[in-house]
Amino acid sequence: MSDTPSKKRQPLYSEADKRNMRWFWQGYLRKHSGKLVLVLVLILVQGLVYQQFLAMTEDGLRVIFESGAMRDLIEVCVVVFLLFAVRGVVSFLAPMITVKISNQAIYEMRRDLIGHLMSLDLAYFERTKSGEILQKLVTQTQQIGVFVGLGVAGALRDAVTVVVVSGYLIWKNPILFVSAIVVLPFIIMVMNFVSDRVKQAQGEAEEALGGYMNGIEETVNGMRTVKIARQEEVEKDRLMRGTDAIRRLMNRVQVTQALILPSIDLSSAFVYVLVIGGGGYMVLSPDYDVDGAGIITFLLGMVMVFDPARLLAQFFGGLQSNLVLLDRVRNLYDQESSIRDAEGAKTAFDTGGDIVLKNVSFSYSPDHPLFEGLNMAFEGGKVSAIVGSTGSGKTTILSLLSRLYDVKGGDITFGGTPIRDLQVAALRGAFSVVAQDIVIFNASIWDNIRYVNPEASDAQVWQAAEDAEIADLIRARGETPVGPKGAQLSGGQKQRIAIARAFLRDAPILLLDEATSALDQATEERIKSALARLTKGKTTIVVAHRLSSIADADRIFVLESGQLVEQGQHAELLAENGLYARLYQAQKKGYDGR
């Protein structure tokens, strides 16, 4: 099975189902074997209560039919009451244990899933709908937990009851019992049909639910654009189409599952008629040693078998749905991270050395190559700038340096050490990054800054905030959270938080991607002097559109459609009169208004 539902027939238990159940059992349930055995014993007790109840009822009926002693009847009644009191206690204890086990299993499963998710490459998150990830971590795991905690315990109890009571009935009247189970093939046929349809529809429903959740997230996050473009109705329709698809698919799942009960009821009607007719014949015929009490008890026994059998069949329908959910959750592990530490990767490297791109080729998709044979050298301890038109690959170079993606060809070296020989954590730990897409959490500004260095002292956080010109805002807002994704902040305020983070982190390599683009000229000037202090002695790579802001860089690289077309210092590039000079003149003209 995969996330894309296939139209082909779904087997009752596919290899994937078996693998997934094994995974769940071995990873999360087996360790509770002791407790599970206890549950089984409790469930057996419940089953035995039914068997004893039947035996007592038969005795009681005989007392009545044969006008026995009143005392015997009272004894039977007391024992029956006690039996069901025991069953009551056990029906509390067994699910109490299984619910705790299943909640623990789901907690651990989520912990492992989150751990695995964190290890995946950025590329996975760029191609996967966030709704799909939410489903795995929230709804699908939750449903599996409820199913395992309550459903499995209930099903075990029902199965034991069916087996114990059936055993008793076989012992009492094998001929009648065997003739009663002629309905079994019909029930199996229905089950097969249900399994097939439920799996198909549940797969499609999960797909639709993922799309719907994703749609909600997109709409809510993009509400500013939605409102300005007056697209509320369009968005409403889009979400309603999603929810309508879910309605139709869930109808299909649940109506199919609902087919199970009538088929069991139909079978039970057939069996009851058979028992009354066949049993009655046995009582009337002198060939059989069967009395009325025996047949009434047998009939009661059949009722007691069919009742849990109905629930078992319902459980079976739920199991098919949950197997689909388990497969979806489990297939997160099919995703592997390709950016991993090599054997013997280094934890330390020359963070002050030159950073060199040698013959680098890279593409996001095979049919759109971005870099081919790109060579660049960023001098250690100096400020380098990358400029170029939009989409020329500037941000991608920064992403390759911090190994968010791996180069497809060529190499990147840090002080002569190839990037693949470095531990990913050590490499990324050497960077302070002010990215274009600043991530702000719904916490106070203070906590947002501290996020990059939780060990920092209060004094250090204040210093970083002062350097980034955001301290006054912290004083004004106090502990107030800044809204989801920092919605209550201006673009410039967000950028200053990002700069404060870079100050606080104080790593040896600094990547600034349009770090000051959202600031007004006066604030930018003030921050620039603090940034100059920050970059001193550090290898700094600045990406900027505003060329005046990087004019004093030690080296400027000019990119055009993924190719390095010029490099040098500001004055040299102007003298070359190439692309840089043209861009610079154009911007100057724009600012001067000429």
Ligand SMILES: Nc1ncnc2c1ncn2[C@@H]1O[C@H](COP(=O)(O)OP(=O)(O)OP(=O)(O)O)[C@@H](O)[C@H]1O
């Ligand atoms: N995650 C991604 N998946 C696929 N393609 C991408 C991705 N990120 C960027 N691209 C493409 O790669 C090219 C280079 O993008 P990049 O962001 O590096 O350009 P840039 O020079 O930084 O642009 P800008 O100045 O607009 O920020 C663009 O054509 C872009 O569409």
